[in-house]
Amino acid sequence: MTDSALDEDRTASDFDDDFEPFDIEGAPELPAERYLDRELSWLAFNQRVLELAEDPRLPVLERANFLAIFASNLDEFFMVRVAGLKRRIITGLAVPTNVGRAPHDVLSDISRKAHELQERHAAVYQELVKPALAEAGIRVVSWAELGERETAHLRGYFSGQIFPVLMPLAVDPAHPFPYISGLSLNLSVRVRNSRTGRQEFARVKVPQMLPRFVRVDPDESIEDARYVTLEELIANHLGDLFPGMEIVEHHVFRVTRNEDVEIEEDETENLIKALEKELLRRRFGPPIRLEITDDMDDVTLGLLVRELDVTEQEVFRLPAPLDLGGLFDLARLDRPELHYPTHVPTTALQLQPSESNLSADVFAAISRKDVLLHHPYESFATSVQAFLEQAAADPDVLAIKQTLYRTSGDSPIVEALIDAAESGKQVLALVEIKARFDEQANISWARKLEKAGVHVVYGLVGLKTHCKLALVIRQEKGGLRHYSHIGTGNYNPKTSRIYEDLGLLTADDQVGKDLTRLFNELSGYAIEKKFKRLLVAPLHLRKGLLKLIAGEVRNAELGRPAGIRFKVNSIVDEAIIDALYRASNAGVPVEVWVRGICSLRPGIPGLSENIRVRSILGRYLEHSRIFSFENDGDPQIYIGSADMMHRNLDRRIEALVRLTDPDHLAEIGSLFDRAMDPRTSSWHLDGEGVWTRRSTDESGHPLDDLQVKMMQQIGQRTRSGKRR
Template identity: 90%
Template sequence: MTDAALDEDRTASDFDDDFEPFDIEGAPELPAERYLDRELSWLAFNQRVLELAEDPRLPVLERANFLAIFASNLDEFFMVRVAGLKRRINTGLAVPTNVGRAPIDVLSDISRKAHELQERHAAAYQELVKPALAEAGIRIVTWAELGEREREHLHGYFSRQIFPVLMPLAVDPAHPFPYISGLSLNLSVRVRNSRSGRQEFARVKVPQMLPRFVQVDPDESIEDGRWIALEELIANHLEDLFPGMEIVEHHVFRVTRNEDVEIEEDETENLIKALEKELLRRRFGPPIRLEITDDMDEVTLGLLVRELDISDQEVYRLPAPLDLGGLFDLARIDRPDLHYPPRVPTTNALLQPTEPNLDADIFKAVSRRDVLLHHPYESFSTSVVAFLEQAAADPDVLAIKQTLYRTSGDSPIVEALIDAAESGKQVLALVEIKARFDEAANITWARKLEKAGVHVVYGLVGLKTHCKLALVIRQEKDGLRHYSHIGTGNYNPKTSRIYEDLGLLTADDQVGKDLTRLFNELSGYAIEKKFKRLLVAPLHLRKGLLKLIAGEMRNAEAGRPARIRIKVNSIVDEAIIDALYRASNAGVPVDIWVRGICSLRPGIPGLSENIRVRSILGRYLEHSRVFSFHNDGDPQVYIGSADMMHRNLDRRVEALVRLVDPDHLAEIESQFDQAMDERTSSWWLDSSGEWIRHSVDEAGHPLDDMQARLMQRTGQRTRTGKRR
């Protein structure tokens, strides 16, 4: 079937508002306890990250990096998810839960599991990673392990580099208990006045702008060096901060605060000003977690609990050091032998220059056929960035339209948009300033773009614009032509090196018209529902997927081949999950490839025995979203930005694009085949919600690393010049 025939065959009319994908009244009732709790499922994902840190087969600095990732992930989980649950409980708001239990019980389960994981995390550092680092020549030491010469050197370093920026804060009738900023590392200090004998309390904040680990002696080789934690160094110089006072006790603690942001968009006239005000309030969100070292005395703990208004359940007593996110610093040590082997992304075969020392003509390449990109195996810089930079410089390009959800601090994409505007092109940038934890950066980019003459808009009220879209309008001999990019990941050159994502570059006129309509809806007042190669949330995406699932059910019931394959970061949406359960009951094989949260229970007789769920974690963060339906031999395959979560389907603008090139369909099928293969290293979800790691075969030999295999295959494809 030709592309044109496909376009005529499948239009938005297939997903009209009156579409009912299932005869719910006639369908058998599904069991009440058919969902896994989303919060506990997220903690299970972070446990899988921790299992990578515990794996002795991985390079040790990569294991340290996974310990840091675990810590960073958990911080955000508390700041957003736990904070949101607590806020809704405390304010009496309804807390949606898909497991039918009281929210306070869910919060208790989260606390229990989080305590267990943090203790396991600390043990992994102390008992596994730290000794392995020492064996490799990277020794993390305490003050007590140092000799006099090393102490003298560090005393000089402390006096020159650390002491001047420290700010000890006393707590007494004239000095109230200080504000403790979220995620800051702090020393609680109890001192005794040698004259009066009175004990006082003080707090010393560990400066966040200084390296977390200090090299004991810079003259030591990088292959045999010693490092000491910054807070350990400060703790052993407290006499310099409190001269004449006796140091009675000192301990390390850390507070996590509610840092979620909520804005009533319908009630504000200026979204940026309202957001800036809310970001200021974020700094003073209520505490939701207190981490303390396990040697903290009860007097100090009592003071912190009372002043911070923290419950016993929110206290996490752990061995030092706290905040293992600081291991990100150590993980950057230049020891190639302790990292994954270096790899430079290759340029997609279709986008390679036709002659040496020349830049590729992206427009000419894309005009010949659609190009499916796979990052970071294929370079983001020589594809997406090159596409936008070429568009900015090309005098035949009349307009560029772009969505920006998250981007890097020195983004060449933003610079390309500025260059395009300054050269007189029409440039529209839809900047999502509500992207969590990137709000301030996105406000800065929005203002910079506006100053350069870019038309900057902020999307639709009440919705986040999460889709990853770029549209270039170019004047050619036979008229205007659309060049489009639809991706699964952000326009961020930095994260593109570690996030696995897919993207489609196409000159297909129908995709261009779809994007034109969608951009008009986002920047103006158009309400356009008809898209032919796109599925767009919040109006049609869930509905379209439900219809595709129902089509597989009908084929299976009629004895025709049927299969559903879905790859997402998270799957929580009850309507999608229930549809997959019913498809399983109809005999449809369903493969779910998920990185993070999965609320679906696979392998339950009479409910989901035809559903398999796999998870792959490794060097790269699996981030692409893919939806593949057999469709009786006429595959319907979509890629895009949407996870199967309520926020993506109901409160965000998302877009999936349908792939039509047979080579692209075969590529997606091949990736699913490998991900679901029993010979591929992965985690398998069982019906109880447990994730079981399958990394070795029965003989103890390592299973295939899918990411390593893809690196090898992509390199071979580029060297041979084979094009998809």
């Protein structure tokens, strides 16, 4: 009998009792410089996104989409991470860094790498993607390339659709320098009064609600169409905005502001009102980046730098067009041959309806066997959404409890909860209104749910509720039965089509009891540490994983089968990383599959020679988190919402659930085997923090695309009627 069998009834609270995962005093001291800088590691992740845009083998509109994703990612990085570091430096707070460097040095390194990446980003658009788009009949042209007929048409479009919404703002003694909203595109305009000869400055904001790329001629076929940028169209009609004035100079610029939200929850009695007040402040955060076109003159730049109070290091001089996030508009063009081939998610085998029914009985399916879901290869709509919609309509369902971190507009999940409440069921929704950049939307959902009679709570003070949980209580013969869903991704039907995630649907009574205890803790005043199949942060998750890692070390030292496999978005936590280093030194093979930040340094003799780190980016955003332990041949595998970051382990409610079905354990093992296979296209991390893409073999033939293989494998499984 294995150790895990003896421990079958252990609880997560056991991880807290006299816990000492390693004999730290007896262990070799680890080197001081054993972590990679988390901010530079994040920038390295965004570089991997950029490398996809550089890949000529990808459909061109997908390359444009990756350019837009890179830009959007970098905007958020500056608004949150860079802004947070700068704020801490200014206020004298400690700057969190795991590499022991001075805060100003950290910001300097970030600025250097960010400048390098933004220049490369612009070059990829100008030299690679824009010409490839033109070859495909999508031509972004300049005003000078247009003939009289085209300019006449665009003048009419400008007069009718753009001119009425523009608001030129002068800067003079009677007009102070205007507020420049974050991430808006703006034209700086210098004009000369023809009567006095005096030069003045004005600002024109490019309207964000209008299309960024304007069709030159609507009569042109979509297969061969020309576009001009909205800002260039406006720039060539400045005379209409400043009649009687001579246009001396005009340039495009863009400001990024600190848009992170900080709220002291213990100092307020009303979290929603305090958050709404803070959201108003967000709009007026200090500038932390100024992007300008490379043709901007020194006079205009000097004025902007002075008025916006930015440093030379915060100025990014780039070729037009700025804000390549606008390429999202072009990437949505209806040109199927320029996109990835259409993929329709399949319905999970266990949830497929019988020939006599149009829809499956989800409760009956879950009762027979746990269901492991893999989105977007398997449909969210016919699994998680169907589960909640069926629960809302089922007269035998008495209660539904659910966490909502991010959802979408017109969400069928929210509508199901409303329907359930209106039909008299007990419904609890834990809405995380502090989910970054979704705060206002979540406040709106919370109020809509409350009006429908849903019991809405906001979790625990000082902690974000990030776990993805749903619990349905159903009256059946013999009493009440629990039906549970625990996932790695949000209850968001839109992102479920582009985010790779896992989820477990189960009728296991122990999981149901665990979730009942956890929901009671989140909605009331219960303090309950005992969970059977869950690891829950912030109390037990880190300790539980450290104990599991220590178990692999013991197995390796005893010559038993040992191995650790993690799949995460980010790994930064020093305690977890150090434990993996010690496991490596004990001879435990460690495989880390990470999408984003990785502070762990693999392959260093005497520290991490048994650790391999891979990253996979592609059509879908790899988002699931998996923690797998060989456990002397009796694998222990957990899935859930937690990354290995301080915020997830210390400042969030997170939950991992242990998989028990042998088929599910084998499926996860097979997924890791494929991801780590040298024949699979991926990025490899070395000990110096350099990621190397390996997408072709020695003969130049493309390596396997994991996501394409998963689409094929799961599609074949559905057709054959076999889970594996």
